[in-house]
Amino acid sequence: MREGVVRSGDGTALSVWDNAAPGAPVVISNGIGASYGSWPRLAAPDCGVHAVGWHHRGLGGSQRPRDERRIGVADHADDLEAVMDEAGFDRAVLVGWSLGVGVAFEVARRDPRRVAGILAVGGAPGAAFQLLRVPPGTPAQARDVLGQTSAWMLRVVGPSLAATASMWSAATSAAPGGRGSRLSPLLDTINTFTRHDWTWFSRLVLEASRQPALDPSVVPFPVTVVAGQIDAFVDTERLRAVAASMPDARFVALPGSHFVPVQQPDAVHAELLDLVTRTDLAP
Numbered sequence: 001m002r003e004g005v006v007r008s009g010d011g012t013a014l015s016v017w018d019n020a021a022p023g024a025p026v027v028i029s030n031g032i033g034a035s036y037g038s039w040p041r042l043a044a045p046d047c048g049v050h051a052v053g054w055h056h057r058g059l060g061g062s063q064r065p066r067d068e069r070r071i072g073v074a075d076h077a078d079d080l081e082a083v084m085d086e087a088g089f090d091r092a093v094l095v096g097w098s099l100g101v102g103v104a105f106e107v108a109r110r111d112p113r114r115v116a117g118i119l120a121v122g123g124a125p126g127a128a129f130q131l132l133r134v135p136p137g138t139p140a141q142a143r144d145v146l147g148q149t150s151a152w153m154l155r156v157v158g159p160s161l162a163a164t165a166s167m168w169s170a171a172t173s174a175a176p177g178g179r180g181s182r183l184s185p186l187l188d189t190i191n192t193f194t195r196h197d198w199t200w201f202s203r204l205v206l207e208a209s210r211q212p213a214l215d216p217s218v219v220p221f222p223v224t225v226v227a228g229q230i231d232a233f234v235d236t237e238r239l240r241a242v243a244a245s246m247p248d249a250r251f252v253a254l255p256g257s258h259f260v261p262v263q264q265p266d267a268v269h270a271e272l273l274d275l276v277t278r279t280d281l282a283p
Contacts, residue, residue: 015061028053031098041269127213
């Protein structure tokens with residue numbers, strides 16, 4: 001995986017990556033704080049897509065913006081477009097995960113001509129906290145309050161969770177029988193999160209979650225919505241309803257949690273390749 005630096009429109013230096021593989025152009029709009037290690041199939045030279053991505057502002061080697069208020073979805077969309085331009089992509093399939101789905105749809109809202117299709121994993125276009133898995137009948141306002149409170153609490157509980165996850169990761173990596181090797185994508189993802197500044201990470205999550213809902217019924221390109229069947233954060237049935245509201249959308253529920261790209265890399269990658277065939281980028 002090649003790595004480099006790209007400057008976004010406001011001058012923020014972003015740490016970016018490129019799998020340098022032949023195939024359809026793809027931009028990964030990751031979940032906040034995730035890395036390319038969460039998409040292990042993209043590392044293979046015969047993966048079928050030319051994929052690029054970046055680390056979010058202030059994480060993974062990317063700079064914090066000079067104006068630290070510039071961490072909303074619009075700013076992340078600026079970053080996506082800067083990465084896309086640097087790669088020479090006029091149009092691409094966008095792959096969003098979690099809050100990264102909203103970023104992908106924001107780019108599509110600005111200029112749908114640049115987007116050939118979207119693979120939306122564990123997220124929807126905007127209003128992220130309205131997707132929370134909560135008891136039926138929970139008012140919309142209560143969903144927002146619960147989501148905002150949980151995101152703010154990351155700065156308190158995050159360090160302890162990271163320390164526990166780091167110890168589990170280290171123990172699993174050393175397990176006999178190659179178990180650590182089979183879990184390497186998950187371990188890589190865990191280790192990435194253990195290194196974050198949790199106060200900054202919490203701010204990023206809060207700001208990205210303020211994006212209002214976008215109307216998915218006007219999407220002019222094919223979409224695939226992928227959900228984890230046991231996602232503890234996002235209501236799978238709400239994602240199913242989002243997919244049903246789009247004119248050309250496929251809904252897929254896979255065994256797994258909110259980290260289904262790491263848990264089911266083959267199945268998620270197969271859905272990406274299938275989506276490419278439904279776009280005008282397919283040969």
